[in-house]
Amino acid sequence: MRLVLRLIVLVVIVAAIGLWFTRPKTDGPEVLAGLTADPAHGETVFTASGCASCHMAKGFEGEAKLVLSGGQEFPSPFGTFHAPNISMDPDAGIGDWTAIDLWNALHHGTSPDNQHYYPVLPYGAYIHLDPQDVVDLHAYMQDLPADATPSQPHDISFPFNIRLALGGWKLLFLNEGWAMEGDLSPELTRGRELVEAMGHCAECHTPRNALGGLKEGANWLTGAPNPAGRGTFPDLTPPEMSWSEAELVEYFTSGFTPEFDTAGGHMALVVENLAALPEEDRAAIAAYIKALPIR
Amino acid sequence: MKSVRTILLGLAAAGTIAGGVTAASHEAGVPASVKARQATMQLYAFNLGTIGAMAQGNMDYDAEAATAAAQNLVKLSSMNQGPMWAPGTSTDDIEGTRALPAIWTDMDGVIEKAVALNEAAAAMETAAGESLESLQGAMGALGGACGDCHKAYRQPE
Numbered sequence: 001m002r003l004v005l006r007l008i009v010l011v012v013i014v015a016a017i018g019l020w021f022t023r024p025k026t027d028g029p030e031v032l033a034g035l036t037a038d039p040a041h042g043e044t045v046f047t048a049s050g051c052a053s054c055h056m057a058k059g060f061e062g063e064a065k066l067v068l069s070g071g072q073e074f075p076s077p078f079g080t081f082h083a084p085n086i087s088m089d090p091d092a093g094i095g096d097w098t099a100i101d102l103w104n105a106l107h108h109g110t111s112p113d114n115q116h117y118y119p120v121l122p123y124g125a126y127i128h129l130d131p132q133d134v135v136d137l138h139a140y141m142q143d144l145p146a147d148a149t150p151s152q153p154h155d156i157s158f159p160f161n162i163r164l165a166l167g168g169w170k171l172l173f174l175n176e177g178w179a180m181e182g183d184l185s186p187e188l189t190r191g192r193e194l195v196e197a198m199g200h201c202a203e204c205h206t207p208r209n210a211l212g213g214l215k216e217g218a219n220w221l222t223g224a225p226n227p228a229g230r231g232t233f234p235d236l237t238p239p240e241m242s243w244s245e246a247e248l249v250e251y252f253t254s255g256f257t258p259e260f261d262t263a264g265g266h267m268a269l270v271v272e273n274l275a276a277l278p279e280e281d282r283a284a285i286a287a288y289i290k291a292l293p294i295r
Numbered sequence: 296m297k298s299v300r301t302i303l304l305g306l307a308a309a310g311t312i313a314g315g316v317t318a319a320s321h322e323a324g325v326p327a328s329v330k331a332r333q334a335t336m337q338l339y340a341f342n343l344g345t346i347g348a349m350a351q352g353n354m355d356y357d358a359e360a361a362t363a364a365a366q367n368l369v370k371l372s373s374m375n376q377g378p379m380w381a382p383g384t385s386t387d388d389i390e391g392t393r394a395l396p397a398i399w400t401d402m403d404g405v406i407e408k409a410v411a412l413n414e415a416a417a418a419m420e421t422a423a424g425e426s427l428e429s430l431q432g433a434m435g436a437l438g439g440a441c442g443d444c445h446k447a448y449r450q451p452e
Contacts, residue, residue, distance in 0.1 A: 231452050246351040254438025260340035260347060262442040265451035271442070275435055 022167025024110040029100045035135045037099075042140025045133045047276050048198035049126070053269040054083045057149070068093065069147035074120055076227040078212065079156035081120040089146040099138040106134060109170060116166035118154065119173075124214065127176055128197035173213035179220045180288070187280075191288030194281055199274075204233040204266070218295050231265070237292045248286035249279075325391035332379035332394075335371060339441070342367040346423060350431045361423035361430055368416040368437075372409065386450050393450040401447075408444045415440040 046052070055068040067087060074081040087093035094101075101112045109116060109123035117123065129137075159165065179202070180192050195201045206214045207224040223235035235241060243251070247258045252274040255263040263271045274282055324330075345364040348354035383389075385396040398405055415437045422433035 244351075246353070250347065250351050250434070254434040255442040256343065256347060256434070256438045260343040262438060262445050264445055264449065268442050268446045272439075275439075 019164070019167075022164070022171055024114050024116050024167065025108045025170075026104045026110050026114065027100065027107070029098075032099050032103060032131050032135050035132055037139035038136045039139040039143065041133075042136035042138070044277065044281075045129070045137040045198060046140055047273050048194055048281070049137070050199065050270060050273050051086070053266070053273060055086045067145050067147050069149040070151055071149065074227075075229065076120070076212070078160040079154065081118060081154045081156070082152035084151035085147065085149055086141075087147040087149075088142065088144055089148050092148045092150050093146060094141075095146055097138070099135050102138045102141075103131065103134045109166070109174065116163045116170070118156075118163075118166065119169065119212065122200040122203045124174055125197055125200035125203060127174060128178065128193070133198075169211065169213065172211070179216060180291070185287075187284050187287050188291055190281065191284035191286075191291075194277075194285050195288045199270070199285070201236070205236050221289075221292060222295055236289055238290075238294050241289060241292070245283070245286040245290055248289055249282050252282040252285060253279075325389065326381065326384055328379050328381040329384050329389070329392050329394075332376065335374070335376065335379065338371055339368065342371070343437075346419065346430060347434070349427065350434050356427040356430070358424050362420060365416065365420040365423040369413065369420055372413040372416045393452075395448050395450055398448045404447065405444075408440070408447065411443065412440040 052065040052068060054072060054074075055070050056065040057067060057069045057071050060067065068085065069087050069092075070083040070085040072083045074083065085093045088095035090096040097105075097112060104110045104112070105117065105121070106123055106126035106129060108127075109119065109121065111117060154161075178192060179196055180188070184192060202214055202221060204226075205221045205223060206216070207219050207222065208227075209215055221236040223233055223240070225232050243258055250256055250258075251263065252271060254275070255268065255271040257263070262268070274285070325333075342364040345354070346361055349356050349361055380394070380398060382399060384392060385394050385399060386392060387396045415433075419430070419433045419437050422429035
């Protein structure tokens with residue numbers, strides 16, 4: 001009897017330690033203290049990060065893409081995720097969020113009510129955003145429309161529907177390290193920021209393990225099957241990626257491939273975003289891609 | 296652009312008539328109508344290749360050659376393609392095509408995008424004769440017009 005009791009106490013202690021280490025992390029407002037918001041730069045962050053591509057209502061184009069009422073479906077081996085409403089509606093959307101709420105969502109994957117977000121929100125990439133980027137993004141988003149469409153719940157199967165377990169996922173796969181390291185030129189540094197942080201290119205172009213974590217190292221940006229079931233995302237490393245820098249920039253500007261086909265699927269939406277960035281940013285992304293090592 | 300719209304409006308009607316022709320003309324492979332529209336896409340790509348090579352600095356800018364290529368794009372985009380888009384040749388019906396059924400159910404959308412492509416090609420014709428900078432500036436809109444149709448009506452790979 002006494003042994004059983006001891007075992008129970010041990011299990012409770014281990015569980016408590018586990019929960020402590022995997023608890024949703026947050027920062028206080030001091031992380032953003034003293035920063036002055038620049039909404040114009042926030043628009044660049046918004047565009048480069050592709051927020052609207054996932055959070056716009058299905059099939060919208062042009063200005064309507066800025067109505068971030070959500071609803072697009074993202075099928076995966078774990079179930080189907082539904083992009084939530086992140087419009088400026090204070091109830092249905094995120095209109096009541098402070099800049100620190102946005103920071104905690106993007107940097108820690110933690111919601112204002114202290115829940116883990118699923119990594120379908122690519123905080124594994126956004127963790128690399130600077131505090132200034134997030135403050136600017138928050139300021140820009142204040143001017144976007146409000147929409148009262150309620151968010152749809154995710155349709156995720158057991159055991160992946162247990163959000164507490166996401167703390168373990170973060171412990172394993174969420175880190176602040178860059179994939180491309182070393183002494184980088186200013187152009188490559190900007191390219192890395194656009195590819196690894198804002199553009200979250202690896203989310204599709206890097207293969208994942210059984211738990212949905214990105215395989216880093218030699219697997220970085222080497223292509224992956226589409227979790228939605230059909231097709232693959234191409235390998236961006238040499239020699240598979242044989243396009244020249246000029247051809248990459250053309251693709252990011254007009255969507256034309258070197259064979260003068262056009263970008264398809266979700267990449268068409270990415271190209272729309274990239275086309276709206278300054279020319280130097282598209283060149284920086286191309287420079288980053290061409291600097292990837294042969295695997 | 297009204298004339299182009301009128302030509303394109305013939306698409307739906309012509310397509311229905313062509314259905315019978317197509318059924319008779321194809322053997323084991325894809326129907327002749329599908330081959331014809333895929334060949335049209337290759338003609339777009341070939342002419343875009345000339346303009347694109349100049350835009351990317353792989354070929355010296357030549358106003359005459361660029362204009363000729365752009366004129367071909369204008370002609371291709373104002374052709375009556377109705378018979379090439381015969382009913383019964385979508386991804387639901389046959390192998391060897393990525394043409395989604397929406398093409399046949401959203402005729403207004405198809406025509407709107409076809410007219411937009413024709414306008415972007417006409418803008419390229421003007422730009423191509425002006426300067427390399429103008430040509431480069433017109434690439435985005437042209438690519439966007441191609442992509443809008445592919446996004447809506449072509450099955451992703």
